[in-house]
Amino acid sequence: MKKGSSPGPTPARAVVLGSTSRYRRELLGRLGIAFQVAAPEVDEAALPGEGPAALASRLGLAKAQAVAERFPGAVVIGSDQVADLDGEALGKPGDHANAVAQLSRMRGRSVLFHTALSVVCRETGFQQQDVAVVRVRFRDLSDAEIESYLRREQPYDCAGSAKSEGLGIALLDAIESDDPTALVGLPLIRTCRMLRAAGVPLL
Template identity: 50%
Template sequence: MQKAIVLASTSRYRREIVERLGLPIHCAAPVCDETPLAGESALETAVRLARIKAMSLADAYPDALIIGGDQVALLDGQQIGKPGSFENGVAMLQWMSGRTVVFHSALALYNSKSGRLQENVGLTRVTLRQLSESQIRTYLSREPDALHCAGAAKSEGLGGALLQSVESDDPNSLIGVPLFALISMLINEDIDIL
């Protein structure tokens, strides 16, 4: 019998990616303050938050493989978080328009029984099209979930119209889960994928 697999996320997009593996998973909300620490790089923030999210559910799932993930976007040395409001989303996308943003998609797999922790970061370079304010407002009006994504850039659905190019070793990373790395981590835990 295989170990229980828990996704420490309420994101339906992360869930859909993990479900592609055809394994039974349970989703649960992690306990995590997502505020970056002073002096912390985007990569460090993403890795720390993915780890905290996975480990935050260890008491509730004492014999499980817990997947934690976090994504931090970076432009001009500044971390780009979730806008939270429509006007913040407009401002973020105006700043990012016509530029290349690096998304750090961190992944942690925590075996709550053995204490083994595996970590990975998928880097994705995204170049946005040159966008007018009108186009940005139209996009955010039609894709309100984007306000809950780093930089308001939700590549799934209409968000693809924002993008000029994407460079990544794993196309799933931009959506929030470096799936190729997750597969390797699960295999390391003796989970049969195929």
């Protein structure tokens, strides 16, 4: 650098989404920032006695940390969602029969969806995490409505077997949340807040 010259702008850090979820990838894409995707490869099994909120929080951080080990200079986003029916964790159904069982249990009831978010940068030591809690009240669905919905949308990769951003909205009476996209899989208000704190410009 020449004497008396000022240093140039610090280059922006890479952003990595530690998730293979197409829903999270689409949501993060709404922010208009460049990012890459990496699979976190984390065991998602609950620990003995671990509740839904604690499970989501632990996995969200574990995913971010696992990917940050491979991308130490990047700002890494990790997230996890667990549906909570009276303290019991409900994960992704995986198939039609499990989805029928989940929706049959949830009809006419309120279910909490814990969507955990962690943002980590190993190089700077930055780490923040939070959990967005969404209360979802399901209608008193008939067996025929459940069957019709599942055949049409096949939401077998969604925690709780319902896609609120699609036809699943017809299953619900109400959604209560302070972060509108949290139910889809990534709370963008919290994501923006943490990315700004990590030094990632958004606007």
